[in-house]
Every structure is written in structure tokens, then in C-alpha cells.
Amino acid sequence: xxxxxxxxxxxxxxxxxxxxxxxxxxxxxxxxxxxxxxxxxxxxxxxxxxxxxxxxxxxxxxxxxxxxxxxxxxxxxxxxxxxxxxxxxxxxxxxxxxxxxxxxxxxxxxxxxxxxxxxxxxxxxxxxxxx
Amino acid sequence: xxxxxxxxxxxxxxxxxxxxxxxxxxxxxxxxxxxxxxxxxxxxxxxxxxxxxxxxxxxxxxxxxxxxxxxxxxxxxxxxxxxxxxxxxxxxxxxxxxxxxxxxxxxxxxxxxxxxxxxxxxxxxxxxxxx
DNA sequence: CTCTGACTTGAACCGCGGTTCAAGTCAAGG
DNA sequence: CCTTGACTTGAACCGCGGTTCAAGTCAGAG
Numbered sequence: 086x087x088x089x090x091x092x093x094x095x096x097x098x099x100x101x102x103x104x105x106x107x108x109x110x111x112x113x114x115x116x117x118x119x120x121x122x123x124x125x126x127x128x129x130x131x132x133x134x135x136x137x138x139x140x141x142x143x144x145x146x147x148x149x150x151x152x153x154x155x156x157x158x159x160x161x162x163x164x165x166x167x168x169x170x171x172x173x174x175x176x177x178x179x180x181x182x183x184x185x186x187x188x189x190x191x192x193x194x195x196x197x198x199x200x201x202x203x204x205x206x207x208x209x210x211x212x213x214x215x216x
Numbered sequence: 217x218x219x220x221x222x223x224x225x226x227x228x229x230x231x232x233x234x235x236x237x238x239x240x241x242x243x244x245x246x247x248x249x250x251x252x253x254x255x256x257x258x259x260x261x262x263x264x265x266x267x268x269x270x271x272x273x274x275x276x277x278x279x280x281x282x283x284x285x286x287x288x289x290x291x292x293x294x295x296x297x298x299x300x301x302x303x304x305x306x307x308x309x310x311x312x313x314x315x316x317x318x319x320x321x322x323x324x325x326x327x328x329x330x331x332x333x334x335x336x337x338x339x340x341x342x343x344x345x346x347x
Numbered sequence: 348c349t350c351t352g353a354c355t356t357g358a359a360c361c362g363c364g365g366t367t368c369a370a371g372t373c374a375a376g377g
Numbered sequence: 378c379c380t381t382g383a384c385t386t387g388a389a390c391c392g393c394g395g396t397t398c399a400a401g402t403c404a405g406a407g
Contacts, residue, residue, distance in 0.1 A: 130338065
């Protein structure tokens with residue numbers, strides 16, 4: 086069993102963030118030693134999942150619903166499929182953004198935003214949003 | 217020239233958001249008609265760029281610095297190259313997240329989070345973060 | 348048994364990205 | 378000229394994702 090400081094150290098989160106996640110029902114301590122929380126080591130992989138989801142743009146509330154999901158929850162399935170499509174769109178955006186950044190890091194236009202190649206990227210993005 | 221309501225309509229933002237962006241120096245009206253802002257149509261493509269950057273996880277402050285960039289700003293170039301690498305990592309994360317979501321939408325594990333295929337995804341993510 | 352210092356709680360606060368509100372201005376139509 | 382209603386301002390407020398603080402508890406070392 087791990088205490089909160091150990092979980093914090095291994096997960097890279099602060100104790101206050103862990104308590105905050107608990108209030109939002111993302112994690113639960115395995116038990117207490119007096120007042121002090123003690124955690125199963127498995128909490129660490131759950132925290133990794135949470136971290137990954139957060140950095141993919143899910144809110145805390147979404148993650149909580151998701152973690153509580155059971156296979157019968159058809160509505161949630163639909164939401165997940167929706168989210169998968171959203172994520173796909175974001176992947177395209179990010180891909181263009183990465184290409185633009187790479188170009189911008191070498192481009193000599195002044196100001197950089199006026200670079201025609203750069204502008205084309207966003208024209209493409211706009212076209213895709215409509216089409 | 218467009219008035220603020222027209223820019224709002226065409227960009228999908230609210231007038232208050234446009235004024236907020238102005239305070240943060242993301243956009244500037246071309247002039248005023250009395251007190252009322254009037255905008256060049258070009259502001260719309262700038263707003264699309266801003267929107268794209270926002271949805272790629274840039275903060276308002278980052279975007280402001282970026283929009284003001286000139287080719288001599290070597291520090292900014294480095295930051296952009298860094299950011300390109302960060303974005304690349306995020307693309308990988310999102311790709312895994314999309315795959316997981318697609319799987320989860322059909323998976324029958326109860327609870328869904330306990331699905332081994334699902335867990336593998338995050339184990340992969342963890343491994344990649346180290347390597 | 349006493350002390351210490353890491354833990355506990357709830358409540359207040361923070362920065363971000365805006366929105367909402369009250370009060371005032373003013374361009375355009377009648 | 379008068380009204381109207383879309384604009385203007387600054388200031389207060391919002392939800393999110395936490396952090397910080399004050400006050401209290403208590404496990405374990407000495």
C-alpha cells in the first residue's frame with residue numbers, strides 16, 4: 086500500500102490534486118490508516134489513463150463518467166463514438182499545426198503570419214471544416 | 217469594412233470574445249466609426265488561425281507572441297520547433313485515444329476500463345513516454 | 348509520554364478564457 | 378430633432394482545474 090506522498094511522487098501529481106481527483110470521483114483510496122489515505126499500487130495506472138485522457142482534451146467530468154462506464158450504458162457508447170470522431174478531427178488539425186510550426190521555424194517571412202505557405206494551411210483547414 | 221456583429225456572425229465568436237481578443241492583442245480593428253469598431257475582412261482568416269491554434273492547445277498568450285513574431289526572433293523559432301515536437305507527441309496520444317474509444321464503443325468488458333486491450337493502450341503510452 | 352511533521356479537512360483563492368452587467372454613447376431612420 | 382437599439386466601457390462574475398491556507402489529527406520516532 087502506498088501513502089499519498091508516494092502516489093504523488095510516482096504519478097508526478099501533487100497530493101492536493103489527488104484529493105481533488107478523489108472528490109471528483111476519479112480515484113478512491115483503498116482504505117485509511119487512521120485518517121491517512123492508503124492506495125493500491127493500481128491507482129498509478131489509473132492515474133496514467135486519467136493523465137492521457139486529460140491531455141487528449143477530456144474534462145474531469147467526462148473522465149469520471151467514462152471510468153464509471155459499464156457495457157450496458159448505450160448512451161455512453163454513443164458519446165464515446167462521437168468523441169472518437171472529434172478526436173480524429175483534432176488529429177488532422179494538429180497534424181497541420183505541426184507542419185506549419187515546422188515550416189515557420191525556418192520561414193523568413195516578415196511577419197511570419199504573412200507567409201503564403203502558412204496561410205494555405207489554414208485555408209485548407211477552413212475548406213475541410215466546410216466540406 | 218465589417219462591424220463587430222458581422223465579424224462575430226462570420227467567425228462564430230461572440231462580440232465580447234472579439235473585444236477580449238483585442239485586449240490580449242490577438243486582433244486589432246482597422247479603425248472606428250465613432251466609437252464603433254470596424255474590421256478589415258482579413259480579420260476573419262486571422263480568427264480562423266487563432267481558433268485552430270486554440271484547439272491545438274496553444275494559450276492566448278502564446279498565440280499573441282506568435283502572431284507578433286518576426287523572422288529575426290530566434291528564440292521564438294526555437295519555441296516553435298519545441299512546440300512542433302510537443303504537438304507530435306500529442307498526435308500520438310490522440311491517435312491511441314481514438315483507437316481506444318473506437319474499441320470501447322464495442323467492447324463488452326465490465327467495467328470498460330478493465331478491458332485488457334484498453335489497458336494495453338495505456339501501457340504502450342507509458343512505455344513511449346519513458347523511451 | 349511527548350513531540351514532530353506529514354497527514355487531514357473545508358474554505359478561500361488562483362489563472363485562464365471568456366460572459367454578463369450597468370451605465371453610457373451615438374449612427375441611422377422616421 | 379428625437380428615438381431606438383446596437384454599440385461602447387470597465388468591473389464583476391463564471392466554470393474549470395486545481396493550489397493554498399488555517400486549523401486540527403495522529404503515527405511513529407525518541
